[in-house]
Amino acid sequence: MKNKQRISELINNYKNxxxxxxxxxxxxxxxxxxxxxxxxxxxxxxxxxxxIPNIGDYFLFEFDKESIIINRNKDNKVKAHxxxxxxxGSHICVxxxxxxxxxxxxxxxxxxxLDGSLIAARLxxxxxxxxxxxxxxxxxxxxxxxxxxxxxxNPLSLTKMNEDLADTFDLxxxxxxxxxxxxxxxxxxxxxxxLENYQECYHCTPSHKxxxxxxxxxLSPNKFNQHKERYKKEASGIVxxxxxxxxxxxADEGQExxxxxxxxxxxxxxxxxxxxxxxxxxxxxxxxxxGGSSEFMVGPVSFFLIYDDYMVGYRFLPTSVDNCICDxxxxxxxxxxxxxxxxxxxxxxxWDVTTKADEEIIVNNRKGVNSKFYKPGKLSEMETFQQHxxxxxxxxxxxx
Numbered sequence: 001m002k003n004k005q006r007i008s009e010l011i012n013n014y015k016n017x018x019x020x021x022x023x024x025x026x027x028x029x030x031x032x033x034x035x036x037x038x039x040x041x042x043x044x045x046x047x048x049x050x051x052i053p054n055i056g057d058y059f060l061f062e063f064d065k066e067s068i069i070i071n072r073n074k075d076n077k078v079k080a081h082x083x084x085x086x087x088x089g090s091h092i093c094v095x096x097x098x099x100x101x102x103x104x105x106x107x108x109x110x111x112x113x114l115d116g117s118l119i120a121a122r123l124x125x126x127x128x129x130x131x132x133x134x135x136x137x138x139x140x141x142x143x144x145x146x147x148x149x150x151x152x153x154n155p156l157s158l159t160k161m162n163e164d165l166a167d168t169f170d171l172x173x174x175x176x177x178x179x180x181x182x183x184x185x186x187x188x189x190x191x192x193x194x195l196e197n198y199q200e201c202y203h204c205t206p207s208h209k210x211x212x213x214x215x216x217x218x219l220s221p222n223k224f225n226q227h228k229e230r231y232k233k234e235a236s237g238i239v240x241x242x243x244x245x246x247x248x249x250x251a252d253e254g255q256e257x258x259x260x261x262x263x264x265x266x267x268x269x270x271x272x273x274x275x276x277x278x279x280x281x282x283x284x285x286x287x288x289x290x291g292g293s294s295e296f297m298v299g300p301v302s303f304f305l306i307y308d309d310y311m312v313g314y315r316f317l318p319t320s321v322d323n324c325i326c327d328x329x330x331x332x333x334x335x336x337x338x339x340x341x342x343x344x345x346x347x348x349x350x351w352d353v354t355t356k357a358d359e360e361i362i363v364n365n366r367k368g369v370n371s372k373f374y375k376p377g378k379l380s381e382m383e384t385f386q387q388h389x390x391x392x393x394x395x396x397x398x399x400x
Contacts, residue, residue, distance in 0.1 A: 001021070006029075007029065007030060007397065007398075008034060008294075008398060009022070009166050010023060010030075010310070011394045011397060011398050012270075014390075014394055015376065016387075016391075017378060017379055017387065018377060018378055018379060019196075019377050019379065019390075020346035020376060020378040020390065021053070021066065021288070021374040021376055021395070022258065022369055022370075022374050023191060024192065025189075025190040025193060025231055025366070026321065026322075026370070028232075028321050030397075031190075031307055031318070031320075031321040032084075032376075033397055034318070034397065035064050035318070037397055038300060038393075038396060039063060039064065039151075039301075039317075039318070039337055040151045040152065041150070041151070041152045041155075041156070042152075042156065042256065042299040042300055042301075043141065043148045043149070043150045043155065043156065043158065043256050044063075044148065044149060044299060044301060044302055044315070045077070045146060045200065045298070045300040045301075045302035045313060045315045045329075046061040046062060046068070046070050046080065046105065046140075046146055046147045046149045046330070047059060047061060047070055047147050047179070048145050048146055048147060048177075048178070048179040048331070049078060049142070050145060050178040050179045050334075051070075051072065051097070051144040051148060051179060052071060052072045053070050053072075053074065053077065053097065055073065055074055055076060055112065055114070056071070056099050056101055057071065057072050057074065057097075057098075057099050058070060058071035058072075058093065058097065058098060058100065059071075059096060059189060060083060060093055060095075060096050060097065061080075061098040061149065061228070063317035063318060063325075064317075064318050064320070065083070066136055066151070066320060067082070067083035067084075067093075068080055068081070068082060068083060068149060068151075069081045069082075069083050069093050069103070069135075070093070070140075070147060070149070071166075072114070073113075073114040073115050074114055074115075077269050078140055078147055079114065079115060079137070079140060080138035080139070080140045080149045080273050081103075081116040081118065081136065081137055081138065081373065082135060082136040082137075082138060084136065085105040085108075085110055085111070086118065086133040086134070086135065087105065087108055087110050087121070087133075088107065088108070088199060089217065090105055090106065090107040090108075090124070092104070092105045092106070092112070092135075092316060093311055094106060097272075100114075102114065102287045103116075103135070103146075103277070104398065105228055106249075108122070108301065109122065111201070112134065112135050114253075115134075115139055116134045116135035116136075116317075117130075117131070117134045118130040118131075118133045118135075121133070126281060128325050138150065138151055139152070139155045139349070140265075141158055143162070143169065143174060143298065144159070144169055144173075144174025144175040144176075144177065144344065145174065145175055145177055145178075146174065146298075146313075147315050148298060148302070151242075151396075152274060155256075156178065156254060156255060156256040157255050157256065158255075158256050159200075159256045160178065160246065160252060160258075160260075161246070161255070161258040161298065162258075162260075163240065164244055165244065165258075165260055167240070167295075168240050168260060168286070168294075170285070171238070171240075171284050171285050171286070172283045172284040172286070172306055173210070173283050173284025173285065173333055173334075174284075176284065176334045176335075177283070177311065177331040177332065177333060178332060178333075178334045178336075178399070179329055179332065180330055180332055180338070180342075180344065180347070181293070181329070181330040181348050182327060182328065182330075182346070183325045183327070183328050183342060183348075183352065183355075184325050184326070184327050184342050185325065185328065185355050185356070185359055186248060186319075186323070186325055187269055187323070187325065187326060187362050188322065188323055188363050188366065189322070189323070189324060189360050189362045189363055190318075190321060190322060190324065190366065190368035191316055191317065191318040191324035191364065191367050192393070193300075193362050193366055194316050194324050194326055194358075194362050195300075195316045196389065197358055197362050197365070197387050198314060198316070198358070198360060199382075199383075199386045199389055199399050200302065200382055200383040200385060200386050200387045201215075201218055201382060202380050202382040202383055203361065203367075204217070204218035205218050205219075207357060207358075207361055207395065208354050208357060209250065210350055210353055211350065211354050213266070213276075214265055214266060214269045214272060214273075214291075214350070215265055215266065215269075215272075215286075215293070216228070216261070216263060216264045216266055217232075217263050220382075221382060222255070227264045227266075228263065228266070231263075231264035231291065231292060231324070231392070235290060236288075236290060238287075238290070239262060239286070239287070239290060239292065239294070240260070240262060240294075241262040243259070243261040243262075243291075244258065244259060244260040244261075245257065245259060246258050246391035247259035247297060247388065248300070248388040248389050248391065248393075249388050249391040249392040249395060250388065251392075255327060256298065256366065257283070257297075257298075257300065257392070258263060258296075258297060258298050258299075258301060258322060259296065259297045260295070260296050260303075261295050262292050262293070262294045262295075263292060263293055263295065264291060264292050264294060265289075265290075265291050265292060265295075268291075269291060270289040270291065270308065270309075271307045271308060271310070272293065272305065272307050272310075272312070272350045272351065273310050273344065273346060273349060273350055274349055274350070274396075278308075278309055279309055279310060279333065279342055279343070279346050280309040280310050280332045280333070280336050280341055280342035280348045281332070281333050281336045281342070282308055282333075283307075283308060283309060283310070283311065283315055283330055283332075283333050284333065286308050288308075289308045289309075292308075293305055293306060293307045293308075294306040295351065300316050300392070301316045301317065302314070302394075303315075305351075308330050309342075309344070310331060310347055310371075311322070311330075311331040311332075312328060312329065312330055312331070312351045313326070313327075313329035313330075313331065314326060314328055314329075315327040315328075315329070322366075323384050326355060326358070326359075328345055328352070328353070328355055330348050331377060332347070364392060
C-alpha cells in the first residue's frame with residue numbers, strides 16, 4: 001500500500017455507519033499519511049503555562065518522530081521551537097523539562113537564545129549567516145493558561161472558538177488554573193482505537209462502573225435526554241447549557257474544530273469523584289455546585305471535562321502505527337492549596353481508574369482488530385460522535 005490511489009480506494013469504499021477496515025489501524029503508509037494530514041496541521045494541547053512559570057523554563061512536547069521545545073522567553077512569552085539543531089540535526093534538549101539561559105546543542109555546541117535565534121556557532125566561516133539558522137518555530141496559541149501548538153505553515157483559525165466561548169472560559173477561570181498532576185498512559189494500540197473509545201459512552205455502563213455511578217451520560221439516550229431536559233429547566237443560568245457543535249466534519253472551513261456542551265450528573269452528584277463529593281474549591285466565578293459537568297474539545301485529539309471544582313484534560317498522541325499514549329491532566333483553581341482545598345489522590349481517582357480500564361479495553365480491541373476474521377461492525381445509536389470523527393478523518397486523508 002505505497003500509493004495514494006490505494007488509500008483513496010479504501011476511503012471511497014468506507015460504509016457509513018460502520019467502523020473502519022483493518023488496514024486503517026495497521027498500515028504504515030496510512031499512518032504516515034495521518035501524521036502529515038492531521039498531526040502536522042491541527043492544533044494540539046502541548047501543556048499549561050504553570051509548567052513554565054519562570055523565564056528560561058522549558059518542557060518537551062513529543063509525538064511520533066517529533067520533539068518540540070515549549071519555553072518562556074526573556075519577554076515572558078510562551079514560545080515553541082522544533083527540537084532539532086540547524087547544524088546536523090541533533091536534539092538540543094535531551095531532558096524532558098528544565099531551566100536554561102540559552103539552548104545549547106550537546107553535539108557541537110551551537111547555542112540558541114530563548115527566541116530560537118542562533119547566537120553561537122564555532123568555526124563556520126565568514127559566509128555563514130547566523131540569522132538564517134535559527135530554530136524552526138512552531139505556532140503557539142494560549143486558551144487561558146492552556147498552551148496549544150500547530151506545526152502547520154498556515155494554521156487553522158481559533159478565532160470562532162475564542163469568540164464563541166469567551167464568557168465560558170471566563171466563568172470557569174481558564175486564566176486562573178494550575179496543573180497539579182499529569183500522567184502518561186502507554187497503550188499498545190493504534191491511536192484511533194484509543195480516540196474512538198473516548199468518543200463514545202456505549203461502553204461506559206459495562207466497562208466503567210465508577211463513571212456510570214456519577215454521570216447521566218452513561219444512561220441510554222432516552223433516559224439521558226430526560227435527565228438533560230430536567231437539568232436545563234432547573235439550571236440557574238450562570239453556566240452555559242447550550243451546545244456549540246463545530247467539531248470534526250461540522251467545523252467551518254478554515255477554522256479549527258471545537259465543541260462545548262453541558263451534561264447533568266446523576267442525582268446528588270456534585271463532582272467527578274468517589275461518591276460525587278466535592279474535591280476542591282469551586283472554579284473561577286462559580287458560587288455553587290449545580291450537578292453538571294461541561295465537555296470541551298479543541299482540534300481532533302485534545303479533550304476536557306470541566307466539573308465545578310476541577311478540570312481534567314485528555315490528549316491522544318501516536319508514537320508508532322501500533323502504539324500511542326494518552327496524557328491526562330488535572331487542573332484546579334490557582335488559589336487552591338493541596339491538603340487544604342484538595343487531596344491529590346481523591347482528585348485524580350476517577351479518571352485514573354477510568355483510564356487504566358480504558359487501556360485494557362483498547363488493547364483487547366486491538367487484538368481483535370488484528371484478527372484475520374475482523375470485519376467492520378455497525379455503530380450503535382450511542383456512537384454518533386464517533387461517526388462524525390470518521391467522516392472528518394476520511395475527508396481529511398482524502399483532501400489535497
